[in-house]
Amino acid sequence: MSIAQNLLNIKSQLPESVTLVAVSKTKPVADLMEAYHAGQRIFGENKIQEMTEKWEQMPKDIQWHMIGHVQSNKVKYMIPYVKLIHGVDSLKLLKEINRLALKWRKKIDCLLQIHIAEEETKFGLDEKELKELLASEEFKTFDNIRVVGLMGMATFTDNQNQIKREFQHLKTLFDTYSQLKTENCQLKTLSMGMSGDYQTAIECGSTMVRIGSSIFGTR
Template identity: 60%
Template sequence: MSIKDNLHTIKNSLPNHVELIAVSKTKPNSAILEAYNAGQRAFGENKIQEMAEKHEFLPKDIEWHMIGHLQSNKIKYMASFVHLIHGVDSLKKLQEINKQAFKHHRTINCLLQLKIASETTKFGMSIPEIETLLNSEELKNLKNIQITGFMGMASFTDNINIIRTEFKSLKTASNLLKKYIAFNFNPKTFSMGMSGDYQIAIEEGSTMVRVGSAIFGIRNYT
């Protein structure tokens, strides 16, 4: 099927409260434009410089989501336009995002990444680490960020029970952390689920899914 057909199939399967992020990493501008012309506006990239290059040449009403592991020294390249940063895993990175957002007179939305997978290759914070962050005086000084929810990545496995348990743990953790709601922390977004497991993620409370290969086809690796 075409990108347009794939998008329509996936969107028709999603509940109204779930937002679709089309993961366009490594894909050419032409593929993104095909999805854009089919009505998609939210796209996810995992490399800041690649996203910045695409932003320069593609329609300006696209909402760009940074979904990859975040490098603090590159935040400045996307601070003027990024819509949502997934996967923030430290106070230091929030401080840098706040610094760069201030320079552009913006408030940048962020998700805290909770480590829900047992794989050592997955990034993220533990619940105690997030509690320490949310309790910190340093966080209270960050006026140009808004923590809007949490992100998690399940283990790469065919075991559906493991995947479901890991997704469930993110929603459970988020319920525990809601007591820390503040002016810059109001968690309503739960970003979990990709091409192979997004339906399970939705069943376990996801409100945002990151789908790439099911829309654009097999990933092009460089």
């Protein structure tokens, strides 16, 4: 099937309450434009340089989401245009995003990445770190960021029960901290689920899925 057909097929399976991020990393602009012409306006990239190059070449009504691990020294390149930063996993990174957003007189929406998988290689805050970050006095001074939700990736495994447990754990944290409503933290978005597990993620309460290979084919 074509990219456009894959996209429409996936969209037909998603509830209205779930936002689709088309993960376009490593794919050429021509592939993204095929998805764009089929109606897709939200794209996710995991490298800031690649995302910036695509932003420069493509229509300006696209929402760009940074979904990969973010290095503090690269943040400045995406501040002018990024819509949502998914993988924020430290107070230090939030501080840098806030500093640069202030410089651009913008407010930048962020998701805090929570480590829910068993693999050590995945980034993210644990439950204790999440609590400490949101309670810290320094965090409360960040006027140019908005923490709008949580993000997490399940373990890469065929064990559906384990994946479900991890997603349910993240949903529980999301529900707990959704009650915390401050000027720079109001959780509305729960980003979990990729090509292999997005249906399970939606069953567990995901409001945003990140799908790449099921749209654009394998990398």
